[in-house]
Amino acid sequence: MASPTIKDSVVFVTGANRGIGRAIVEELVKNGAKKVYATARNINSLDELVAAHNGKVVSLRLDVTKPEQITTAAAQAQDTTLLINNAGIANYSAIINSYDTARGRQEMEVNYFGLMNVTRAFAPILKKNDGGVLVNISSIIGLVPAPAVGTYSATKAAVHSLTKSVRYELKDQGTHVLCVYPGAIDTEMAAGFDVEKDTPQNVAQAIFAAIESGAEEVFPDKGSREFAEQFKADPKAVEREWGQMLPETLKEIIPPPKPVAVAEITPEPEAVVTPAPEPQAIVTPEAQDEAVSAPMDTPAEESVASIADVLEEKSEAVATQESEKTPEPEPVVEETIVPEPVAQAAPEVVVPPVIVPEPETPKPQRKGEEIMRKAGDTVIRIVVE
Numbered sequence: 001m002a003s004p005t006i007k008d009s010v011v012f013v014t015g016a017n018r019g020i021g022r023a024i025v026e027e028l029v030k031n032g033a034k035k036v037y038a039t040a041r042n043i044n045s046l047d048e049l050v051a052a053h054n055g056k057v058v059s060l061r062l063d064v065t066k067p068e069q070i071t072t073a074a075a076q077a078q079d080t081t082l083l084i085n086n087a088g089i090a091n092y093s094a095i096i097n098s099y100d101t102a103r104g105r106q107e108m109e110v111n112y113f114g115l116m117n118v119t120r121a122f123a124p125i126l127k128k129n130d131g132g133v134l135v136n137i138s139s140i141i142g143l144v145p146a147p148a149v150g151t152y153s154a155t156k157a158a159v160h161s162l163t164k165s166v167r168y169e170l171k172d173q174g175t176h177v178l179c180v181y182p183g184a185i186d187t188e189m190a191a192g193f194d195v196e197k198d199t200p201q202n203v204a205q206a207i208f209a210a211i212e213s214g215a216e217e218v219f220p221d222k223g224s225r226e227f228a229e230q231f232k233a234d235p236k237a238v239e240r241e242w243g244q245m246l247p248e249t250l251k252e253i254i255p256p257p258k259p260v261a262v263a264e265i266t267p268e269p270e271a272v273v274t275p276a277p278e279p280q281a282i283v284t285p286e287a288q289d290e291a292v293s294a295p296m297d298t299p300a301e302e303s304v305a306s307i308a309d310v311l312e313e314k315s316e317a318v319a320t321q322e323s324e325k326t327p328e329p330e331p332v333v334e335e336t337i338v339p340e341p342v343a344q345a346a347p348e349v350v351v352p353p354v355i356v357p358e359p360e361t362p363k364p365q366r367k368g369e370e371i372m373r374k375a376g377d378t379v380i381r382i383v384v385e
């Protein structure tokens, strides 16, 4: 089978309104894609992108944590030949010494379950369109964790693993599956960190080259390529080095994150293609938007730099922050929407058994004699014949 090409492809991109997703959309148009479905939680945030690309970019509303929106978007994008699962969040949360475990749960909902459900919804579409291509964005810290951002690292490790499983599940339908492992990229996610970063445009072009060459994985920027070399040579040494990136150390140089509104333990959204998902507690769109669009306090890819470098570079900033302490942010108000009651069959009425005392063995009776016997609450009159 010939390798897929970007030219004339129909592409569906999640999280397309900014960062790497937006760069992917722009570079796709430059590289001759036939149509690009640019998707975002706030559809208005795509207006500029649509206007700039003269009919090639179609905007769709998609929050990847909302199964019903996935179903609707998939129904509207039936001609997709290339799916790029790019949407993601990075919160500041370690695993033991965590500021807020809810933030870790929110990361898993977006980065893992969201990506998984979009993938499941599009697998049949790609099959219909000659197999097509699936691209999932993981991270180098999905390969080696950074303990200070342990929850984010775990989501990206989950994406790494999922992508390998899906590659084999979709092999027979001819879908090519690519996993992307960026290092530090110059987007809002990495905005607070003063480390060397590559551009989102370079990431996009590296992804296209990997698709066209038939690669199964790509390290799309300078930092991730250096990482790949070290990792290949001595994975344990990289792990030990990054293991020094502990929350105890980093919290001294990184301001605590804003609290976020996260649904109470959100059950795994079931069957994306099923119109009636499991009822679950969710936050209002406004609360969710506010929560997720909160500035990222800890970009995971900071871990690419050595701890010594980071500490040195940030120590002056800490002193300044200490003297200009900002007030604690207002907690985001969480609202739980009570799901529609689900119609259920009337419960079966369980009737407790009535225990009737064993009748005594009747003594021999004379003809015509009456015997009164009690069975439960009933008194029975018997006439001997």
Ligand SMILES: NC(=O)c1ccc[n+]([C@@H]2O[C@H](COP(=O)([O-])OP(=O)(O)OC[C@H]3O[C@@H](n4cnc5c(N)ncnc54)[C@H](OP(=O)(O)O)[C@@H]3O)[C@@H](O)[C@H]2O)c1
Pocket: 014, 015, 016, 017, 018, 019, 020, 021, 040, 041, 042, 062, 063, 064, 065, 086, 087, 088, 089, 090, 110, 114, 137, 138, 139, 140, 181, 182, 183, 184, 185, 186, 187, 188, 189, 190, 292, 293, 299, 301
């Ligand atoms: N930047 C890096 O250094 C780096 C390194 C390795 C991997 N990555 C990965 O690359 C991908 C893109 O990151 P980025 O750097 O471009 O980050 P970014 O600038 O923060 O952009 C994240 C994008 O994801 C969207 N998003 C967040 N939650 C969503 C949800 N529930 N449903 C749909 N979209 C949602 C955001 O939309 P809103 O505008 O609505 O929030 C935004 O479009 C992510 O998967 C990230 O983990 C980034």
